[in-house]
Amino acid sequence: MPVHESWRHTLNNTLTRRRLLAAASAMGLGWESLAAFAQSANAARIIVGFPPGGTADSLARVLAPLMTPPGQSMIVDNKPGASGQLAAEAVRMAAPDGNALLLTPSSILSLVPHLYKKPMFDSLGDFAAVGGVCDHSFGFAVPGTSPIKSFAEFVDWSRNNAKEATFATPGSGTAPHFLGTILGREIGAPLVHVPYKGVAPGLQDLIGGQVASTFNPLPTLLEYHKTGRIRILAVTNPSRVASLPAVPTFTELKRPALELVEWYGLFTSSKAPADAVAKLQNQLRLADGKPELTAAAKRLEVEPRPADATELRHLLEADYRRWQGIVKTTGISLDS
Incomplete structure (x- = not known):
């Protein structure tokens, strides 16, 4: 039996402190190490x-x-x-x-x-x-280097660039996946879903211009927005976010179906x-x-x-x- 398995077996048998000390000494461990492992x-x-x-x-x-x-x-x-x-x-x-x-x-x-x-x-x-x-809530963003400066501009661009109108999410079946799907239907320009394994890789590709847009939890976007690496165009909050006073809500943009707080x-x-x-x-x-x-x-x-x-x-x-x-x-x- 491997050492770690025998150690777990020793613990599970609820040995007395003296016997545990003896076992620890035989393995070259101190009581502190044993206590930390048990905890x-x-x-x-x-x-x-x-x-x-x-x-x-x-x-x-x-x-x-x-x-x-x-x-x-x-x-x-x-x-x-x-x-x-x-x-x-x-x-x-x-x-x-x-x-x-x-x-x-x-x-x-x-x-x-x-x-x-x-x-x-x-x-x-x-x-x-x-x-x-x-x-x-969630934010909808484009790369900081994108010429798109507003949600209205994104709508116009996506209708004329169907193949390039992609949106990154943390994965299939997530709330951002549904937000992007609903957005595509709302604006009459179905967007191409690009799922990632988590937030970070999708954001890196957004910053690098490999994807055109993203829906993601707002807390994960804010720092990138503040440093200019991405540009948040709208939020799913029912009212504007205090740290993003210039960014409209989807409800303001006449897209109430995209209002979502998780x-x-x-x-x-x-x-x-x-x-x-x-x-x-x-x-x-x-x-x-x-x-x-x-x-x-x-x-x-x-x-x-x-x-x-x-x-x-x-x-x-x-x-x-x-x-x-x-x-x-x-x-x-x-x-x-």
């Missing part, structure tokens, strides 16, 4: 369905220490893939003890299941709501004991009142949404029904 092995996890560096990952890394009771630990576990389904599936399959949490944008639970005949999970049955975290929520297994879920809800409530989370929201340019579990559940149910109708209308499917 990591038994840590609670916030699982996110995206690579490190994005909005979900950044939020999770702020929340984890704020939600951790004294003497315990909580780690961030990135499981990108399958349009965010792998993270949700990991929580569904984890031991139902409340130690596996899903931090997710709403679309993973409300939109993605409608794209498959046999989704990996039941959004309304497999997860217990812990609470809301924040809201964010929330981030925290969930655990629906099979977790009620007292474990209640404990998590209390931990999140305590984190909501801490200045570190307020500062992180400002830095990431998201709006705090300290929704309780009941409100979050209602939000999920409403969005689930809304996306069900949109998917049926667009006919988009991810089944091969």
Whole structure:
């Protein structure tokens, strides 16, 4: 048996401190190293369905220490893939003890299941709501070097350049994918979808001019816009964003179908004991009142949404029904 497997076996058998010390000494490890390993092995996890560096990952890394009771630990576990389904599936399959949490944008639970005949999970049955975290909207942008300066100019250009009118997204089946599809139908110029594995590679190709436009979560676009590498033409907010006072909303542009605000929520297994879920809800409530989370929201340019579990559940149910109708209308499917 490999060393790491024998070590895990030793821990799982709940040996006494003396026997653990003896085992650690035999392996050349100190008690501190053993304690750190044991803590990591038994840590609670916030699982996110995206690579490190994005909005979900950044939020999770702020929340984890704020939600951790004294003497315990909580780690961030990135499981990108399958349009965010792998993270949700990991929580569904984890031991139902409340130690596996899903931090997710709403679309993973409300939109993605409608794209498959046999989704990996039941959004309304497999997860217990812990609470809301924040809201964010989306931005529509072109390269900073593009001659297109306004949304109206993009509409004219795309109608005359059908093959070049591409839009990048973080992946097929994401909310940006649907926004781009709806935009194409709204303006009578179907845009060519170019899906990427996450936000970063699509933005790099946008900056380099390999794609003509992008829909992406607004927090991921702002820094590039401020430095002139991209140009945000419109936002899906219901009202203008304070940090982008000159950028119109789609509603102002007479495109209300493109108004969309997405929330981030925290969930655990629906099979977790009620007292474990209640404990998590209390931990999140305590984190909501801490200045570190307020500062992180400002830095990431998201709006705090300290929704309780009941409100979050209602939000999920409403969005689930809304996306069900949109998917049926667009006919988009991810089944091969």
